[in-house]
Amino acid sequence: MITFHELTIKKTHDLLVNKEISAFDLTRELLEYISDKDKEIGAYLSIRHDEALAEANETDKKIAAREEIDYLAGIPLAIKDNMLIKDWPATAASKILKNYRATYDATVIKKLKEAGAIFIGKANMDEFAMGSSTENSAYQLTKNPLDPTTVPGGSSGGVAAAVASHQAIAGLGSDTGGSIRQPAAFCGLVGLKPTYGAVSRFGLMALASSLDQIGPLTKNTEDSALLFEKICGEDKHDATSKAVSFSFSDIQKTADLKKMKIGVIKECFEQNLDEDLKNSIQNSINQLKTLGAEVEEVSIPHIDASLACYYIILPAEVSANLARYDGLRYAVNELGGTLKERYFKNRGRNFGPEVRRRIVLGTFVLSAGYYDAYYLKAKKVQKLIKQEFDKAFERYQLLLSPTTPSSAFKIGEKVSDPLAMYLSDIFTVPANIAGLPAISLPIWGKNKLPYGLQLIAPALEEKRLFQAGILLEKIK
Ligand code: GLN
Numbered sequence: 474m475i476t477f478h479e480l481t482i483k484k485t486h487d488l489l490v491n492k493e494i495s496a497f498d499l500t501r502e503l504l505e506y507i508s509d510k511d512k513e514i515g516a517y518l519s520i521r522h523d524e525a526l527a528e529a530n531e532t533d534k535k536i537a538a539r540e541e542i543d544y545l546a547g548i549p550l551a552i553k554d555n556m557l558i559k560d561w562p563a564t565a566a567s568k569i570l571k572n573y574r575a576t577y578d579a580t581v582i583k584k585l586k587e588a589g590a591i592f593i594g595k596a597n598m599d600e601f602a603m604g605s606s607t608e609n610s611a612y613q614l615t616k617n618p619l620d621p622t623t624v625p626g627g628s629s630g631g632v633a634a635a636v637a638s639h640q641a642i643a644g645l646g647s648d649t650g651g652s653i654r655q656p657a658a659f660c661g662l663v664g665l666k667p668t669y670g671a672v673s674r675f676g677l678m679a680l681a682s683s684l685d686q687i688g689p690l691t692k693n694t695e696d697s698a699l700l701f702e703k704i705c706g707e708d709k710h711d712a713t714s715k716a717v718s719f720s721f722s723d724i725q726k727t728a729d730l731k732k733m734k735i736g737v738i739k740e741c742f743e744q745n746l747d748e749d750l751k752n753s754i755q756n757s758i759n760q761l762k763t764l765g766a767e768v769e770e771v772s773i774p775h776i777d778a779s780l781a782c783y784y785i786i787l788p789a790e791v792s793a794n795l796a797r798y799d800g801l802r803y804a805v806n807e808l809g810g811t812l813k814e815r816y817f818k819n820r821g822r823n824f825g826p827e828v829r830r831r832i833v834l835g836t837f838v839l840s841a842g843y844y845d846a847y848y849l850k851a852k853k854v855q856k857l858i859k860q861e862f863d864k865a866f867e868r869y870q871l872l873l874s875p876t877t878p879s880s881a882f883k884i885g886e887k888v889s890d891p892l893a894m895y896l897s898d899i900f901t902v903p904a905n906i907a908g909l910p911a912i913s914l915p916i917w918g919k920n921k922l923p924y925g926l927q928l929i930a931p932a933l934e935e936k937r938l939f940q941a942g943i944l945l946e947k948i949k
Pocket of ligand 1: 603
C-alpha cells in the first residue's frame, strides 16, 4: 500500500527512479483511493482512468529502458477543468459546456505531456473561474478536506481539495484575482500566481485575459518551483507570453535572506483581521528576521482601490470573452425560434447567476456614456497601483501580507452575499492588477484551520518567492 499523504513530486520521482514503485502501480492505487475518497470530497468532475494508466505505462517503459526521466514523469496531477486536454471534456464547471470536448492540448498540458506527467482528472471549480468557494460550480459541491463543513476556496477549489486530500500529488489552477492563492491558503498548500505572461494561456479558457495566469498548487515550495520550471516560458500561441530564465537549480543554492529587505504592506493590516491570523503572520515575520531579513512596514497607498478596479476590469473582459458561448459553436445547442431566441435559451438557461451578473455588469461599464466613467477610470487606477508597487520595489526585494482576511469559511456562509464573497480576495487581487508574481505559503495559528502568508515579488522574480518559501519551511 502506498501512503499518498507522504508523496511530493520530488519524493515520488525518487521512488520511481529507484524502482521502489512503478508509475502504473502508483496510478492504479491512486485511482482506487480516489474512487472511495472523492465521494466525500467532490474534487473531480471527470477521472481519466484508462488514459492515466496508459500515460503511466509510458514512464515505466522509459525507466525499464534506463532512460533518464523528467521530475514530472509518472507524477499524477489534478488539472482545473478550464484547461484543455485533447479529446477530453473541459466544462469550466458550466452547463453551457457540458457536451464539449477539447480539440487540442493547452500549452501547459503539451509541455507536461512531453515531460511524462499523468493527468489523473479534471477538477471542479467555480463556473468559468468566477468565485471564491467553488460553490458556483454548476455540477457539485467540493468540501475542504481539512474541515468538510468549510469551503476549499475558489475558484481552483477542486484542485486544492484534490491535492490536500492526497488525490493528486500536485495540480494546476488558474488565478485571475486569487484563485490559486486563496484555495491554497484555505487548504494548507503552496499556491503560486506567476508573473503575468510567464506561463502561456493558450488552451486556458479566458476569464479576464489581461489578468489570467496558470500556476501550480502543491504540498511544498520545492514542488511549486519544479512545476513552474516546466510550464513557464514564451509561446508563439500567446502573444502576451514572455521568455523566462528560471531554472529549478537556481533555488537549490541557499538564498541569503540577510540581503533581503521585506516590506510588510501596512494597509492590509488596517482591515478587520482575525487575531489568530495576525499572530501567525507576526510569527512568520519574526522567523524571517531570525533568518536575517530586514523587515519593515511599507505603504501602497491606493492598494485598497484594487478590488473596485478589478470588479470593473474583470467583468468588462468577461462580457467580451464569454460572447463566444452562444449555443452555436461550443455550447449545448437548444434549437428553435429566431437567432435571438436561441441566444436567450442557450445563454439564459445555461450560464449560472454569477456569470450572468458579471456579463451584465461588464456590458454596462463598457457601454457608451459609462466607458470613461468606469472602465477607463479603472484602467487609470490600475496604472497608479502598478507605479506604487514599482516604487516599493525600489527599496524592498519582497512584499508581505496575509493571503486572505480569514481562514476557510463555512459552506453556504457567503453564497447569497456576492460582496462578502468578493472581499475574500481583497489581498490577492492587487498582484493580478499589477501583473506581479505572488505565492501563498501555509501558516498555522492556534485555530484548527490554516492561513496563508503571501509574498509578492517584482515581475519575473519568482525565484525570490521560492527561496524565501524554502527557508521558511525549513524552520518549521
Ligand atoms: N474570486 C475572484 C473572482 O471571483 C477570483 C477569480 C479567479 O482568480 N479566477 O473573480
